[in-house]
Amino acid sequence: MSLHSLEQYLGxxxxxxxxxxxxxxxxxxxxKQSELTQAIRQLSELCAEERKEKGEKIHHLKKMxxxxxxxxxxxxxxxxxxxxxxxxxxxxxxxxxPVRKGFxxxxxxxxxxxxxxxxxxxxxWVDGPEVETNFYNxxxxxxxxxxxxxxxxDTFYLPYGVLxxxxxxxxxxxxxxxxxxxxxxxxxxxxxxDHDQTHTPMFHQIEGLVVSKEANMxxxxxxxxxFLERFFSKSVSLRFRPSFFPFTEPSCEVDIGYRKEDENIxxxxxxxxxxxxxxxMVHQQILTxxxxxxxxxxxxxxxxxxxRLTMLRYGIQDIRxxxxxxxxxxxxxxxxxxxxxxxxx
Numbered sequence: 001m002s003l004h005s006l007e008q009y010l011g012x013x014x015x016x017x018x019x020x021x022x023x024x025x026x027x028x029x030x031x032k033q034s035e036l037t038q039a040i041r042q043l044s045e046l047c048a049e050e051r052k053e054k055g056e057k058i059h060h061l062k063k064m065x066x067x068x069x070x071x072x073x074x075x076x077x078x079x080x081x082x083x084x085x086x087x088x089x090x091x092x093x094x095x096x097x098p099v100r101k102g103f104x105x106x107x108x109x110x111x112x113x114x115x116x117x118x119x120x121x122x123x124x125w126v127d128g129p130e131v132e133t134n135f136y137n138x139x140x141x142x143x144x145x146x147x148x149x150x151x152x153x154d155t156f157y158l159p160y161g162v163l164x165x166x167x168x169x170x171x172x173x174x175x176x177x178x179x180x181x182x183x184x185x186x187x188x189x190x191x192x193x194d195h196d197q198t199h200t201p202m203f204h205q206i207e208g209l210v211v212s213k214e215a216n217m218x219x220x221x222x223x224x225x226x227f228l229e230r231f232f233s234k235s236v237s238l239r240f241r242p243s244f245f246p247f248t249e250p251s252c253e254v255d256i257g258y259r260k261e262d263e264n265i266x267x268x269x270x271x272x273x274x275x276x277x278x279x280x281m282v283h284q285q286i287l288t289x290x291x292x293x294x295x296x297x298x299x300x301x302x303x304x305x306x307x308r309l310t311m312l313r314y315g316i317q318d319i320r321x322x323x324x325x326x327x328x329x330x331x332x333x334x335x336x337x338x339x340x341x342x343x344x345x
Contacts (some may be wrong), residue, residue, distance in 0.1 A: 013068045019076045022069065103331045107204060107322060110310045111187055114206055117230045118185045121223065123208060126184045128170035130191075133161050136169035142246035142283055156191050156201075163191035166303060168247060171209040175290035180297045183210045187306070200319055204306035211282065211292065211299035217250070220279055220300040224254060228276075231309065237270045240279075248280025248301055256312075264315050276312070277304035 016022045104112070115125060138147070148154065156163040170186035178184075187206040195201055210219075221240065228236050237257030245251040254277045257270035265274070282299035292299075307319050316322065321329070 013065075013072050016072060016076070019073065019080065022072055022076060100327070101331070105322075105330060106310050106314060107306055110313060111204060111206070111306050114227075114231060114306070114309065115185065115187055117227055118206075118208065121226065123183050123185045126170055126174050126186050127188060128164075128167070128173055128186065130164055130189055131158060131161050132164040132169050136172055137162050137164050137166075140172045140286070140289060141168050142285060144246075147246070154193055156193060165192050166190050167205050167207045168301075168303070171207065171301060172286070172290065174209065175211065175287070175292060180292045181212050183212075184208070200307070200323065203319075205303055206306060207301065207303040209282070209299060209301045211287075211297055213297055215281075215298040215300050217281060217300065220281070220302065224277070224279065224302060228256065232267055232313070234267065236267055239270070239273055243278065243280075245278060245280055247283050247286055249283045251278070251280035253278050254302075263317075265312065267312065274312075276308060277302055279303070 155165055167186040167188050167190060174182060174184055185206055185208045188204065189202055190205050191202050193201060225238060228238065239255040240252040241255065243251045243253040253275055255273035256267060256276045258265045258267050258274055259269050259271050279300065279302035282301055284294040287294045287297065287299060307322060310316065310322065311319060
C-alpha cells in the first residue's frame with residue numbers, strides 16, 4: 001500500500017453526507033477485514049528494515065485517515081444541529097395568537113356595580129343559605145299553604161327543604177338576629193321552575209330592606225330613583241303601580257320609562273313602560289313575627305332581578321344568551337359594547 005492512496009481515502013470521506021454513512025465507512029477502513037488491518041498483519045512477514053519503513057507509512061496513513069474521519073464527524077454533527085435548530089426556529093415576525101383574557105361575566109359585573117351603589121348609599125351586604133326551610137322561604141313571608149307560589153311547578157323541592165325562590169329569607173333571618181334598625185341588601189342566586197325567553201331556572205336577585213322609626217314610602221321611592229339613575233348613569237322616569245305581595249302592604253311594582261329605536265330599548269321618556277322591580281312597606285305581621293314593634297318601627301323592602309338589569313344595560317333580548325358561553329360575545333359585553341355592534345342572532 002503506497003502513500004498516494006491517502007488521497008483516495010480522503011476523497012471518499014469528503015463525499016459522505018450522513019453520520020450513519022461515516023460510521024459505516026470507518027468500520028470498512030478499520031474493521032478486521034480492512035486493507036489497513038491486513039497490511040498491518042503482513043508487516044510481521046517482512047524483514048526488520050522493510051517492516052520499519054512500511055510500518056511507518058501505514059501508521060502515518062492510519063493517523064491521517066482517523067483525523068479526516070474525526071473532522072468530517074464534527075462537520076456532520078454541526079450540520080445536523082443547525083438543521084434541527086432551523087426547523088425549531090420561531091419566526092418572530094409572525095403575528096402572535098390572540099391572548100384569551102379573562103373578564104367578569106356581565107351578570108357578575110352588573111351585580112357588583114349594583115352592590116357598590118347600594119353600599120355607597122349606606123346598605124350592608126348580608127348573605128344567607130340557598131337551601132331554605134319552608135318556614136323562612138314561605139311561612140315567615142306570609143306565603144301560606146295553598147298559595148300558588150308554593151306549587152311544585154314553580155318551586156324546586158328537596159327532601160329537607162327547598163331551593164330558595166327569592167332572597168327574602170335573608171331579610172327574615174336578619175330581622176331576627178339584628179337590632180330593629182337595619183339597612184341591608186341580600187344579593188344572591190335564587191331558583192324557580194321556569195325557563196323561557198325572559199326566565200331561567202336559576203337567576204340572581206338583589207333585595208333590600210330598611211327598618212327604622214322614620215322609614216316610609218317616600219324614602220323608598222327616593223332610594224330606588226337614586227339607585228337606578230346611578231346604575232344607568234342617566235335620568236330615568238319611574239312609575240309606581242299598586243300591586244300585591246304577601247310580605248308588603250302597601251305594595252308596588254315599579255316600571256321604567258323607555259322609547260324604542262328600531263328594535264332597541266332606549267331608557268328615555270315615558271312613552272312606554274317596562275316592569276323592573278317590586279317593592280313595598282314591610283307587612284306588620286312580619287315585623288311582629290320578628291319581635292319588632294310595628295307601632296315604633298316601620299320598614300320597606302324592594303327586590304329586582306340582576307338578569308333584568310343586565311338585559312336593560314346591554315340591550316339583550318333573550319336572557320338565555322347570558323348562559324350559552326359565547327366567549328367573544330360575553331367578553332364584548334364586559335368591555336361595554338352595545339348589542340348594536342355585536343350582530344348575534
